Amino acid sequence: MDNSKTVSTLNDLLNITNDRIQGFAKVEEKVWDSYSGLKNDYDQMVRESQTMKSDLMGLIxxxxxxxxxxxTTAGALHRTWIDIKNSFGGDHAESTLENVVFGEKAAIDAYQEALQSGDLCPQSTVVVADQLVKLRASYGKFETLERITE
Structure with missing residues (x-):
């Protein structure tokens, strides 16, 4: 197994995990006034993201x-777009949480691609597959929100 491919793929996932963490920081407390039932799930996602980051860094x-x-550049552009949209005032609770769902979908896609690439060593495959399960679970909790707000 070529470690350079594994390291490159893991670094890509680390960048995406950092996107998640930075994106989560954009969720303002006022969102929880409207969606208080999701606050604990959201807090768990933040904690899991920090653990995922640590695990990926260890593997690398x-x-x-x-x-x-x-x-990632795409993540930075997305966060800038969120800032621009939110600068126009009004209640952005739905829009903000829709962005959480969007980010989770993107992370799931990246993790699936990494697993299908064949570039991960066996130990990394196990860790990434476990992280993908967590991503899918968190996405599932917020997926109903996306259906409600469409």
Whole structure:
């Protein structure tokens, strides 16, 4: 197994996990006035993202790589778009949570691609597959919100 492919793929997932963490920071407390039932699930997603980040960084280091602790360009553009939309005032609770759903979908897609690529070593495959299960579970909790707001 070529460690460079594994490290590169894990760094891509680390960047996406950083996108999630930075995106979660954009969710303002006022959102929970309208969606208080989702607050605990959201807090769990934030904690899981930090754990996922730590696990990915450990795998990268164990394989002789250097963790790329940045985010993606697409994620930065998306967060900027959110800031622009929110700058026009009004209640953005639905829009903000729709962005959480959008981000979770993107993360799931990236994790599925990583698993299907064949670029991960067996230990990394197990960790990434476990993280994908968590992503799907968190997405499932917020998916109903997306249906309601459409």
């Amino acid at each position: 280091t164990e394989r002789g790589g250097n963790p790329d602790d940045s985010s």
